[in-house]
Structure formats: structure tokens, C-alpha cells
Amino acid sequence: MNPDLTITTESFPGGVLVMTVEGELDILSAPEFKARLDDAIAGPSTAIFVDLAECGFLDSTTLKIFAHAAQELDGQGQRLSLVVPTAIIRRVFEITHLEGLFTMYSDRDTALRSSAAATGTTSNHDRRLDRESVQDRTRFGS
Numbered sequence: 001m002n003p004d005l006t007i008t009t010e011s012f013p014g015g016v017l018v019m020t021v022e023g024e025l026d027i028l029s030a031p032e033f034k035a036r037l038d039d040a041i042a043g044p045s046t047a048i049f050v051d052l053a054e055c056g057f058l059d060s061t062t063l064k065i066f067a068h069a070a071q072e073l074d075g076q077g078q079r080l081s082l083v084v085p086t087a088i089i090r091r092v093f094e095i096t097h098l099e100g101l102f103t104m105y106s107d108r109d110t111a112l113r114s115s116a117a118a119t120g121t122t123s124n125h126d127r128r129l130d131r132e133s134v135q136d137r138t139r140f141g142s
Contacts, residue, residue, distance in 0.1 A: 015046030
């Protein structure tokens with residue numbers, strides 16, 4: 001297990017779920033990440049975003065998890081969205097030609113604004129206090 005990986009899950013109005021990944025997504029952390037993403041997909045969320053702003057590394061195991069999740073959501077008429085502000089992580093999706101499976105955003109605020117526009121809810125930076133504050137922090141290896 002990777003003791004330096006944290007996954008935070010936040011729910012926002014309109015059924016929006018944001019999973020924030022801090023640390024590395026690799027073969028050691030992949031099973032727990034997959035379980036958390038599968039739980040999110042099975043839940044009541046209408047939109048799922050994975051924020052990779054604090055993710056320093058991801059490997060092919062993680063790419064496979066993302067691809068499978070995107071296909072599963074596509075079958076439900078939804079799309080997996082990723083927040084990928086760093087060029088190095090974005091490049092991994094581009095090199096593998098997987099970027100077309102996801103809606104990709106360069107920052108979290110833009111992603112949440114696009115979701116708010118699609119669902120007709122307010123979820124911009126100034127209204128963050130209005131969100132449903134459901135947070136779940138998991139520290140691996142603790």
C-alpha cells in the first residue's frame with residue numbers, strides 16, 4: 001500500500017461528486033482507488049469528477065481503471081470527467097490516446113462551473129459554502 005495517497009470525496013448540489021487524489025496512483029494503490037471509484041459509479045451521483053491536481057504519478061494500471069470506469073459510465077449515459085492541470089499527467093492520457101474517453105478540465109473551478117451549468121445548480125467558487133458537505137478522507141497504510 002502507498003501510505004502517501006489520500007482520496008477525498010466531496011458531494012455538491014445537483015448530484016455532483018468530486019474525488020480528489022493526492023499522491024501516486026500505481027499498482028499498489030490501484031485496488032483501493034478502483035474500489036472507491038466503483039462505489040462512486042454505483043452511487044446516486046449524476047456527475048463524477050476525479051481531480052488529479054495533486055496526483056504526482058499514475059501508471060498503466062490506473063489508466064485501465066479510468067478506461068473501464070469511463071466505459072461503464074458511458075453505458076449509463078454519463079461521462080467521467082477529470083481535472084488534470086499538470087502537463088505531465090495530461091500527457092499520459094494523450095500518449096495512450098485515452099483523452100477522448102473523458103471530459104478533461106485544466107482546473108477544478110471550471111469543471112464545477114460546467115457541471116453547475118449542466119445541472120442548473122450554483123456551484124462556483126463564491127458559493128462553495130452552499131455545497132452539501134459530505135467528505136470522506138481515506139489515508140492508505142495507516
